Amino acid sequence: MRQRLLLTKPLGLVLALFVALFCAWPGLAQDDPRKVVDAWNKRLQQIDARVEADGVDDRELADLRDETETIGAEAQALAATLAPRVDAADAQLKQLQPAEGDGTLESTALKADRQRAEQALAELAGGQRQAQAVATHAAYTVNLISEKRRLRFTQRLLERNDSLLDPDLWRDAAKDVPVLAGRGLGILTDWFGLVRNQSDRGVIALVVVLIVTAILILLPGRRLLLRQIRRPPEEIQPPAGRRVIAAALIVAVNTFVPLIVLFICAGALEALSLSPDRVDQMLRAFTIATVFLLLGFGLARALLAPNRPGWRFVPLPAGTAERVFMLVVAIATLQASLILVERFARLTFASLSFLIAVEGAISIAVAILVLITARAVMRSGRRDGEEREDDAEEPEGGLMRRLGMPAAALVALVAIVADLMGYVALGVFLTTQIAWVAMVLGLLVLLLALADHVTAASFHREGLVGSRLVSSIGFAPRSVTQVGVVINGAVRLVLILLALLAVSAPWGVESSGWLSWLRALFFGVTIGSITISIATIATGLAVFGAGYIATRAVQSWLDTRFLPTTRLDSGLRNSIATGVRYAGIILAGALAFGYAGVDLANIAIVAGALSVGIGFGLQSIVNNFVSGVILLAERPIRAGDWIVVGTEEGTVRRINVRATEIETFDRATVIVPNSNLISGVVKNMVLRDRSGRVIVPVSVAITADADRIRTILAEVAKRHPLVLAYPEPQVLFLNFGQTTLDFELRCYLADIANGLFVRSDLRFAILKRFREARIPLPGAPLNLEPPPLASEPPAGESAAAGGAPSPSAPTA
Numbered sequence: 001m002r003q004r005l006l007l008t009k010p011l012g013l014v015l016a017l018f019v020a021l022f023c024a025w026p027g028l029a030q031d032d033p034r035k036v037v038d039a040w041n042k043r044l045q046q047i048d049a050r051v052e053a054d055g056v057d058d059r060e061l062a063d064l065r066d067e068t069e070t071i072g073a074e075a076q077a078l079a080a081t082l083a084p085r086v087d088a089a090d091a092q093l094k095q096l097q098p099a100e101g102d103g104t105l106e107s108t109a110l111k112a113d114r115q116r117a118e119q120a121l122a123e124l125a126g127g128q129r130q131a132q133a134v135a136t137h138a139a140y141t142v143n144l145i146s147e148k149r150r151l152r153f154t155q156r157l158l159e160r161n162d163s164l165l166d167p168d169l170w171r172d173a174a175k176d177v178p179v180l181a182g183r184g185l186g187i188l189t190d191w192f193g194l195v196r197n198q199s200d201r202g203v204i205a206l207v208v209v210l211i212v213t214a215i216l217i218l219l220p221g222r223r224l225l226l227r228q229i230r231r232p233p234e235e236i237q238p239p240a241g242r243r244v245i246a247a248a249l250i251v252a253v254n255t256f257v258p259l260i261v262l263f264i265c266a267g268a269l270e271a272l273s274l275s276p277d278r279v280d281q282m283l284r285a286f287t288i289a290t291v292f293l294l295l296g297f298g299l300a301r302a303l304l305a306p307n308r309p310g311w312r313f314v315p316l317p318a319g320t321a322e323r324v325f326m327l328v329v330a331i332a333t334l335q336a337s338l339i340l341v342e343r344f345a346r347l348t349f350a351s352l353s354f355l356i357a358v359e360g361a362i363s364i365a366v367a368i369l370v371l372i373t374a375r376a377v378m379r380s381g382r383r384d385g386e387e388r389e390d391d392a393e394e395p396e397g398g399l400m401r402r403l404g405m406p407a408a409a410l411v412a413l414v415a416i417v418a419d420l421m422g423y424v425a426l427g428v429f430l431t432t433q434i435a436w437v438a439m440v441l442g443l444l445v446l447l448l449a450l451a452d453h454v455t456a457a458s459f460h461r462e463g464l465v466g467s468r469l470v471s472s473i474g475f476a477p478r479s480v481t482q483v484g485v486v487i488n489g490a491v492r493l494v495l496i497l498l499a500l501l502a503v504s505a506p507w508g509v510e511s512s513g514w515l516s517w518l519r520a521l522f523f524g525v526t527i528g529s530i531t532i533s534i535a536t537i538a539t540g541l542a543v544f545g546a547g548y549i550a551t552r553a554v555q556s557w558l559d560t561r562f563l564p565t566t567r568l569d570s571g572l573r574n575s576i577a578t579g580v581r582y583a584g585i586i587l588a589g590a591l592a593f594g595y596a597g598v599d600l601a602n603i604a605i606v607a608g609a610l611s612v613g614i615g616f617g618l619q620s621i622v623n624n625f626v627s628g629v630i631l632l633a634e635r636p637i638r639a640g641d642w643i644v645v646g647t648e649e650g651t652v653r654r655i656n657v658r659a660t661e662i663e664t665f666d667r668a669t670v671i672v673p674n675s676n677l678i679s680g681v682v683k684n685m686v687l688r689d690r691s692g693r694v695i696v697p698v699s700v701a702i703t704a705d706a707d708r709i710r711t712i713l714a715e716v717a718k719r720h721p722l723v724l725a726y727p728e729p730q731v732l733f734l735n736f737g738q739t740t741l742d743f744e745l746r747c748y749l750a751d752i753a754n755g756l757f758v759r760s761d762l763r764f765a766i767l768k769r770f771r772e773a774r775i776p777l778p779g780a781p782l783n784l785e786p787p788p789l790a791s792e793p794p795a796g797e798s799a800a801a802g803g804a805p806s807p808s809a810p811t812a
Contacts, residue, residue: 459484
């Protein structure tokens, strides 16, 4: 029970601290600070005197420490509240001071105002210093209490009693058994008498119904729920998620169902005034022992999975797993019985001999079981190592076999020696810690696996959270996975810290060590003029995250819902969405810095001091950033434009702050710095409109009819569906070559993006018409004869047969 109290006390202390601050804050704001400080000083003096007294026990010391920490926290809060009032009073006093060199006489009213301001400043500053002194006094008292508790803890562990090998010890313990049995029977008799003396028979019937219901739920009900968690033994490799969820449900059913039932019964008995003090304490001890036993049983069944190798978390052979499972359940049973024995001995005023004999026997029994368990696990590890090849990877759990089990065996041996030598308290403590650490580590393994499964399933493209982030906010699938990894890491860190806190709680470090460190970590550590606090950092990150998510949501709404309904072109829509994203990120960053307590003026000062270095070292980055802003504002290049930059030609896909992405017609992506687009020469094919002109050069033999060529070219252009009728296509006679006549066909298109296809179609059509009209092309043999008859082979075939080059070879 002491372990549970030590584990839950830090959380209770934190809650009590916040409640105390919340409740005391109105009083601190309204009451005279001097009266509050005087009350604190008086109470701290009483606490100091009580701590120095000889009769104070450990439980009272823990309560005094909690009260002292609460006083210290309230004193610090009062000092922080008075700080701005002291600054305001000091500023007011400075304004009332006469100016230097001012020879005018000071009025009586001004002197009176200055005197009142000085008095107010003195009172506020004095109250602030007194509150700080109280906080310092409270910190000293807390350290004193913690040191005294640690000293008592060490003395109790190293206290030597009669050895378990002493026959007189067992003789005295045996004499005490009948007396204790009679006292225990007296507790039950008193309770039955209390129930029997109830005038209302309905109360007795209700008690009986409660006891029967509890027994039915604890035994058949729990088994029925466990049967619903199906883990077929024949399933060799179940899915990881199913295995984790089944193990978690087994632990939950074995632990929480009995806990809820016992709490309901205890609450009902207390409400019916049927729970006297001794019965109530024994019922609490029974509840803690039952939960401890069933938690150990549930963890062993979930992790070891006897007779179900595919569902096993710990890599052990089948026979070893079953044996270790039985040993773990036996250890948990003995530890639960130890809790009951300690409480029963306290309530029945058992002799020291009886307590030493029973606790020592249980401690030795637990140590022997731990040795047997460690030996079984290590032997299975050696057998697995012999069966594996030399280069085979060691299975999961090798660290537990190589380090954990030998350490547990060594501690168990020390506990046995300590019990036999008379250091029973030390032996009981060591064996209890073995069981407690094993239970915490088992629960940690299960919770880590459960956290991995939940985050992986949630932050997936089709997961509960991932699908929302992708659909509503526009997160990329990879970004969703990265967010899930970060959250999973944070959850694992919290679980590991809680496990460390649980393991260290029985050693007495939960108050002076962990809580002081956590308080300093969460509420701020001041270094010079800078305050570092996880609370403020977490708040700033949360504000930035909320602002970033809101920005992405607005951007997604603009991209998918609002902007497509407007008549804006795609480039302007992209610029608007990009500008909204950058503005939202900057605003979220500014708000995050503000909530984190960082003064933006200080950042501006630092940025000004570093401007020279930025100008030289980051000149290119700043230049590209400014150029990106100019591109988004001036929009000489927009997303979707067809541009030519140097030797690269393609479509603009995205304009970022530093560079612009261009997709070439070969589906390659070219990253062009924004400064090149601003200061260099860029050809934008669709800046004003998408219409444009295409040119098709055509060369024919020098003997061809020029007028006929012009007619054919004009007809071909006018027949193409993508060529505009206005402006009309033009045929230009450019040059007389030595063996050719050179022409150009110029026509206009509504969308210049189709220019390449239109030029290709025009060349195909021109070649076809030239062949039909028997117009000679450059490089073909002269043939002035009339066109051949239908029976004659085409000129191209005869030329090909004679080995001469084909007259259909294009030159354009």
